[in-house]
Amino acid sequence: MAKSSKQWLRRHVTDPYVRKAREQGYRSRAAFKLLQLDEKERLLKGGMTVVDLGAAPGGWSQLAAEKVGPAGRVVAIDLLDVAPIKGVTILKGDFRDSIVLDALRGERADVVLCDAAPNLSGIGLTDQARQLELAAAAVEFCRKALKAEGVFVVKAFQGSAFDELMRTLRSVFASVRIAKPAASRGESAETYVVARRLLAGKESA
Numbered sequence: 497m498a499k500s501s502k503q504w505l506r507r508h509v510t511d512p513y514v515r516k517a518r519e520q521g522y523r524s525r526a527a528f529k530l531l532q533l534d535e536k537e538r539l540l541k542g543g544m545t546v547v548d549l550g551a552a553p554g555g556w557s558q559l560a561a562e563k564v565g566p567a568g569r570v571v572a573i574d575l576l577d578v579a580p581i582k583g584v585t586i587l588k589g590d591f592r593d594s595i596v597l598d599a600l601r602g603e604r605a606d607v608v609l610c611d612a613a614p615n616l617s618g619i620g621l622t623d624q625a626r627q628l629e630l631a632a633a634a635v636e637f638c639r640k641a642l643k644a645e646g647v648f649v650v651k652a653f654q655g656s657a658f659d660e661l662m663r664t665l666r667s668v669f670a671s672v673r674i675a676k677p678a679a680s681r682g683e684s685a686e687t688y689v690v691a692r693r694l695l696a697g698k699e700s701a
Protein backbone atom coordinates (compact mmCIF):
# COMPACT_ATOMS: atom_id res chain seq x y z
CA MET A 497 0.00 0.00 0.00
CA ALA A 498 1.32 3.48 -0.87
CA LYS A 499 2.50 5.59 2.08
CA SER A 500 -0.23 8.22 1.51
CA SER A 501 -2.94 5.49 1.51
CA LYS A 502 -1.55 4.07 4.75
CA GLN A 503 -1.58 7.53 6.32
CA TRP A 504 -5.18 8.08 5.17
CA LEU A 505 -6.25 4.70 6.59
CA ARG A 506 -4.54 5.32 9.94
CA ARG A 507 -6.14 8.76 10.20
CA HIS A 508 -9.54 7.37 9.18
CA VAL A 509 -9.60 4.56 11.79
CA THR A 510 -8.44 6.86 14.61
CA ASP A 511 -10.66 9.81 13.59
CA PRO A 512 -13.19 10.56 16.39
CA TYR A 513 -15.70 11.95 13.87
CA VAL A 514 -15.63 8.72 11.82
CA ARG A 515 -16.47 6.83 15.04
CA LYS A 516 -19.16 9.32 16.08
CA ALA A 517 -20.74 9.22 12.61
CA ARG A 518 -20.97 5.44 12.82
CA GLU A 519 -22.42 5.57 16.35
CA GLN A 520 -24.99 8.23 15.50
CA GLY A 521 -26.07 6.77 12.15
CA TYR A 522 -24.62 9.48 9.89
CA ARG A 523 -23.28 8.37 6.53
CA SER A 524 -20.23 10.60 6.63
CA ARG A 525 -18.02 12.39 9.14
CA ALA A 526 -18.89 15.49 7.08
CA ALA A 527 -22.21 15.61 8.97
CA PHE A 528 -20.26 16.99 11.95
CA LYS A 529 -18.88 19.84 9.86
CA LEU A 530 -22.44 20.98 9.11
CA LEU A 531 -23.50 20.36 12.71
CA GLN A 532 -20.68 22.60 13.97
CA LEU A 533 -21.37 25.26 11.33
CA ASP A 534 -25.03 25.17 12.32
CA GLU A 535 -24.21 25.49 16.04
CA LYS A 536 -22.07 28.54 15.31
CA GLU A 537 -24.09 30.19 12.56
CA ARG A 538 -27.68 29.11 13.40
CA LEU A 539 -28.40 28.05 9.81
CA LEU A 540 -31.14 25.41 9.90
CA LYS A 541 -34.59 25.77 11.46
CA GLY A 542 -37.85 23.85 11.41
CA GLY A 543 -39.97 24.34 8.29
CA MET A 544 -37.13 25.58 6.08
CA THR A 545 -36.49 24.56 2.48
CA VAL A 546 -32.86 23.45 2.07
CA VAL A 547 -30.95 22.51 -1.09
CA ASP A 548 -27.85 20.31 -0.75
CA LEU A 549 -25.54 20.51 -3.80
CA GLY A 550 -23.03 17.64 -3.98
CA ALA A 551 -24.78 15.57 -1.34
CA ALA A 552 -23.35 12.01 -1.55
CA PRO A 553 -23.18 9.94 0.54
CA GLY A 554 -25.72 12.10 2.37
CA GLY A 555 -24.50 13.14 5.83
CA TRP A 556 -25.40 16.83 5.35
CA SER A 557 -28.82 15.90 3.95
CA GLN A 558 -29.50 13.58 6.90
CA LEU A 559 -28.72 16.40 9.33
CA ALA A 560 -30.65 19.00 7.31
CA ALA A 561 -33.73 16.74 7.24
CA GLU A 562 -33.54 16.33 11.04
CA LYS A 563 -33.24 20.09 11.55
CA VAL A 564 -36.01 21.23 9.18
CA GLY A 565 -38.37 18.51 10.42
CA PRO A 566 -41.55 17.28 8.73
CA ALA A 567 -42.73 20.83 7.92
CA GLY A 568 -39.53 21.50 5.97
CA ARG A 569 -38.14 20.27 2.69
CA VAL A 570 -34.68 19.07 1.63
CA VAL A 571 -33.70 18.66 -2.02
CA ALA A 572 -30.35 16.95 -2.56
CA ILE A 573 -28.36 16.33 -5.73
CA ASP A 574 -25.18 14.47 -6.60
CA LEU A 575 -23.50 12.98 -9.65
CA LEU A 576 -23.41 9.76 -7.64
CA ASP A 577 -26.25 7.67 -6.29
CA VAL A 578 -27.46 8.61 -2.82
CA ALA A 579 -29.42 5.98 -0.92
CA PRO A 580 -32.88 7.21 0.19
CA ILE A 581 -33.12 9.48 3.23
CA LYS A 582 -36.48 10.13 4.94
CA GLY A 583 -37.65 13.66 4.21
CA VAL A 584 -35.14 14.26 1.40
CA THR A 585 -35.88 14.47 -2.33
CA ILE A 586 -32.79 12.97 -3.95
CA LEU A 587 -31.83 13.84 -7.52
CA LYS A 588 -29.02 12.35 -9.57
CA GLY A 589 -27.12 14.63 -11.91
CA ASP A 590 -25.00 17.75 -12.23
CA PHE A 591 -26.27 20.65 -10.14
CA ARG A 592 -25.18 23.02 -12.92
CA ASP A 593 -28.05 21.66 -15.04
CA SER A 594 -31.65 22.75 -14.44
CA ILE A 595 -32.65 19.57 -12.58
CA VAL A 596 -32.83 21.16 -9.10
CA LEU A 597 -34.60 24.28 -10.37
CA ASP A 598 -37.14 22.02 -12.08
CA ALA A 599 -37.71 20.12 -8.81
CA LEU A 600 -38.17 23.36 -6.85
CA ARG A 601 -40.86 24.50 -9.33
CA GLY A 602 -40.31 28.18 -8.65
CA GLU A 603 -39.96 27.85 -4.87
CA ARG A 604 -36.87 29.57 -3.47
CA ALA A 605 -34.76 27.93 -0.75
CA ASP A 606 -34.03 29.33 2.70
CA VAL A 607 -30.60 27.68 2.70
CA VAL A 608 -28.34 26.40 -0.10
CA LEU A 609 -25.53 24.09 1.01
CA CYS A 610 -22.64 23.27 -1.32
CA ASP A 611 -20.10 20.71 -0.09
CA ALA A 612 -19.48 19.67 -3.71
CA ALA A 613 -15.91 18.74 -4.51
CA PRO A 614 -14.35 17.84 -7.86
CA ASN A 615 -12.40 14.65 -8.45
CA LEU A 616 -8.97 15.69 -7.23
CA SER A 617 -6.07 15.48 -9.67
CA GLY A 618 -3.45 16.04 -6.97
CA ILE A 619 -2.22 19.07 -8.92
CA GLY A 620 -2.87 21.95 -6.54
CA LEU A 621 -3.64 24.72 -9.02
CA THR A 622 -5.88 22.51 -11.17
CA ASP A 623 -7.84 21.29 -8.15
CA GLN A 624 -8.27 24.82 -6.81
CA ALA A 625 -9.49 26.03 -10.20
CA ARG A 626 -12.01 23.16 -10.41
CA GLN A 627 -13.24 23.83 -6.87
CA LEU A 628 -13.61 27.53 -7.68
CA GLU A 629 -15.60 26.67 -10.79
CA LEU A 630 -18.02 24.53 -8.74
CA ALA A 631 -18.36 27.21 -6.05
CA ALA A 632 -18.99 29.90 -8.69
CA ALA A 633 -21.66 27.68 -10.30
CA ALA A 634 -23.29 27.29 -6.86
CA VAL A 635 -23.33 31.10 -6.49
CA GLU A 636 -25.16 31.31 -9.84
CA PHE A 637 -27.58 28.68 -8.57
CA CYS A 638 -28.24 30.83 -5.47
CA ARG A 639 -29.09 33.81 -7.66
CA LYS A 640 -31.84 31.71 -9.25
CA ALA A 641 -33.02 29.64 -6.30
CA LEU A 642 -32.19 31.28 -2.94
CA LYS A 643 -34.55 33.61 -1.09
CA ALA A 644 -33.35 37.20 -0.83
CA GLU A 645 -32.85 36.72 2.94
CA GLY A 646 -31.37 33.24 2.47
CA VAL A 647 -28.08 31.68 3.54
CA PHE A 648 -25.47 29.98 1.36
CA VAL A 649 -22.76 27.69 2.77
CA VAL A 650 -19.96 26.68 0.41
CA LYS A 651 -16.82 24.60 0.66
CA ALA A 652 -13.65 26.35 -0.46
CA PHE A 653 -9.93 25.70 -0.44
CA GLN A 654 -7.49 28.28 0.84
CA GLY A 655 -5.09 29.13 -1.98
CA SER A 656 -4.78 31.22 -5.08
CA ALA A 657 -8.44 30.81 -6.13
CA PHE A 658 -9.81 31.66 -2.68
CA ASP A 659 -9.60 35.44 -3.04
CA GLU A 660 -11.45 35.23 -6.34
CA LEU A 661 -14.25 33.24 -4.71
CA MET A 662 -14.48 35.79 -1.87
CA ARG A 663 -14.70 38.61 -4.43
CA THR A 664 -17.49 36.80 -6.26
CA LEU A 665 -19.37 36.14 -3.01
CA ARG A 666 -19.02 39.75 -1.85
CA SER A 667 -20.39 40.97 -5.18
CA VAL A 668 -23.55 38.92 -4.67
CA PHE A 669 -24.15 38.68 -0.87
CA ALA A 670 -24.45 41.33 1.83
CA SER A 671 -22.53 39.32 4.45
CA VAL A 672 -19.67 36.87 3.79
CA ARG A 673 -17.84 35.06 6.58
CA ILE A 674 -15.20 32.34 6.67
CA ALA A 675 -15.94 29.51 9.11
CA LYS A 676 -13.75 26.43 9.53
CA PRO A 677 -15.49 23.85 11.72
CA ALA A 678 -13.36 21.71 14.05
CA ALA A 679 -14.38 18.58 12.10
CA SER A 680 -12.63 20.01 9.01
CA ARG A 681 -9.12 18.66 9.47
CA GLY A 682 -6.71 21.32 10.67
CA GLU A 683 -3.99 20.37 8.19
CA SER A 684 -6.42 20.55 5.26
CA ALA A 685 -6.76 23.69 3.11
CA GLU A 686 -10.51 23.11 3.19
CA THR A 687 -12.66 25.76 4.75
CA TYR A 688 -16.28 26.94 4.49
CA VAL A 689 -17.79 30.29 3.69
CA VAL A 690 -21.18 31.39 5.00
CA ALA A 691 -22.83 34.07 2.84
CA ARG A 692 -26.12 35.75 3.75
CA ARG A 693 -28.70 37.90 1.98
CA LEU A 694 -28.57 38.42 -1.78
CA LEU A 695 -27.70 41.99 -2.62
CA ALA A 696 -30.45 44.00 -4.32
CA GLY A 697 -30.64 43.23 -8.03
CA LYS A 698 -28.62 40.00 -7.74
CA GLU A 699 -31.59 37.64 -7.92
CA SER A 700 -32.04 36.20 -11.39
CA ALA A 701 -34.94 34.33 -12.90
Ligand SMILES: C[S@@+](CC[C@H](N)C(=O)[O-])C[C@H]1O[C@@H](n2cnc3c(N)ncnc32)[C@H](O)[C@@H]1O
Pocket residue numbers: 523524526527549550551552553554555556557573574575576589590591592611612613614615630
Ligand atom coordinates in the same frame (compact mmCIF):
# COMPACT_ATOMS: atom_id res chain seq x y z
C1 LIG B 1 -17.33 15.83 -0.11
S1 LIG B 1 -18.62 15.04 -0.98
C2 LIG B 1 -20.05 15.63 -0.14
C3 LIG B 1 -20.23 15.02 1.21
C4 LIG B 1 -21.60 15.32 1.80
N1 LIG B 1 -21.72 16.72 2.20
C5 LIG B 1 -21.94 14.46 2.97
O1 LIG B 1 -22.17 14.99 4.06
O2 LIG B 1 -22.02 13.23 2.83
C6 LIG B 1 -18.63 15.95 -2.49
C7 LIG B 1 -19.62 15.45 -3.51
O3 LIG B 1 -19.76 16.45 -4.55
C8 LIG B 1 -20.23 15.76 -5.69
N2 LIG B 1 -20.18 16.64 -6.88
C9 LIG B 1 -19.07 17.19 -7.44
N3 LIG B 1 -19.41 17.93 -8.51
C10 LIG B 1 -20.77 17.86 -8.62
C11 LIG B 1 -21.71 18.41 -9.54
N4 LIG B 1 -21.32 19.21 -10.55
N5 LIG B 1 -23.03 18.14 -9.37
C12 LIG B 1 -23.43 17.32 -8.36
N6 LIG B 1 -22.57 16.77 -7.46
C13 LIG B 1 -21.25 17.03 -7.58
C14 LIG B 1 -19.34 14.54 -5.74
O4 LIG B 1 -19.91 13.53 -6.53
C15 LIG B 1 -19.24 14.18 -4.25
O5 LIG B 1 -20.14 13.15 -3.92
